[in-house]
Amino acid sequence: IKGYAGTLRREDAEWDIDTMRRGLNIIEEEADRLTELIENLLMASKIQVEGMVRLEIDEIALDKLIRASVERFQTQTNKHTFKVEFPSDFPVILGDPRRLRQVIDNLISNAIKYSPVGGEVKITGEYDEDWIELAVSDQGIGIRPDEAERIFERFYRSDDSLSRSTPGTGLGLFLARAIIEAHGGTITATSYPDRKGTTFSITLPRQMQQPT
Ligand SMILES: Nc1ncnc2c1ncn2[C@@H]1O[C@H](COP(=O)(O)OP(=O)(O)OP(=O)(O)O)[C@@H](O)[C@H]1O
Ligand SMILES: [Mg+2]
The missing domain is CATH 3.30.565.10 (Histidine kinase-like ATPase, C-terminal domain)
Structure with missing residues (x-):
């Protein structure tokens, strides 16, 4: 994420729209992956503390x-x-x-x-x-x-x-x-x-x- 964001915001470069889009897509996908990782870690530690998963039925x-x-x-x-x-x-x-x-x-x-x-x-x-x-x-x-x-x-x-x-x-x-x-x-x-x-x-x- 950092790599792509850093590259795209460089002031000495003009990116064409396709390059920009590809970069932004990767940033979006990687951000989703990070969010999922954090949610999973939080859920796992919650299970450890509370002993079970709380459900919304x-x-x-x-x-x-x-x-x-x-x-x-x-x-x-x-x-x-x-x-x-x-x-x-x-x-x-x-x-x-x-x-x-x-x-x-x-x-x-x-x-x-x-x-x-x-x-x-x-x-x-x-x-x-x-x-x-x-x-x-x-x-x-x-x-x-x-x-x-x-x-x-x-x-x-x-x-x-x-x-x-x-x-x-x-x-x-x-x-x-x-x-x-x-x-x-x-x-x-x-x-x-x-x-x-x-x-x-x-x-x-x-x-x-x-x-x-
Ligand atoms: N369909 C499958 N075929 C073969 N091995 C599998 C399969 N599903 C899971 N495994 C094995 O079981 C392990 C645990 O799967 P699990 O889904 O818990 O973790 P993961 O996919 O490695 O990571 P994540 O937390 O992102 O799901 C995997 O790392 C893999 O070694
Ligand atoms: Mg898995």
Whole structure:
């Protein structure tokens, strides 16, 4: 941010409009990234102090929320194709829309980050009388079975070279699990040795009990 801002404001240079725009775009994206980082850090320390996530409950159509997220992410990559499969009568549930969007966004962003050659990112939804179930799967590098639980730890990042060279703080899944559990649900990760990629599964109660 500083680099680009400093360059663009130099008084001895006249930038054409395209250069200016590109620079400003990068500044905007990086500022968003910083804001997100700070929000995540604050949320993580709050969880530590208060022991849980506070939710603002409203009605949510998760299928619509997910389609909107996918549309945003689709503009950031042309190596990945997205497939969203929900039954047309998928139920509206009670939950915190902002927090659940944060969970979905992190899962989609991980699916993209950790499948560097691209492939399909598939998001499905199912439901029964009491629960809804979401699955986000990618065709990326996968996770080792011994890491399937550890990736939900605070600041945990895999030690493979891709994860080390990819930007991230290792907070996304820690917060995702805290958010889903605050809703009374579960989130787990599975990788299959015979098949590439990872699947994240989420269950959420259709009628959540407010934690007391
Ligand atoms: N879809 C995936 N495929 C393979 N590995 C994954 C996937 N999602 C997460 N991981 C591994 O789990 C680690 C933790 O993920 P998490 O989302 O918590 O952190 P992050 O993406 O590194 O950073 P951020 O805090 O920005 O989300 C990642 O660093 C990566 O090693
Ligand atoms: Mg992440």
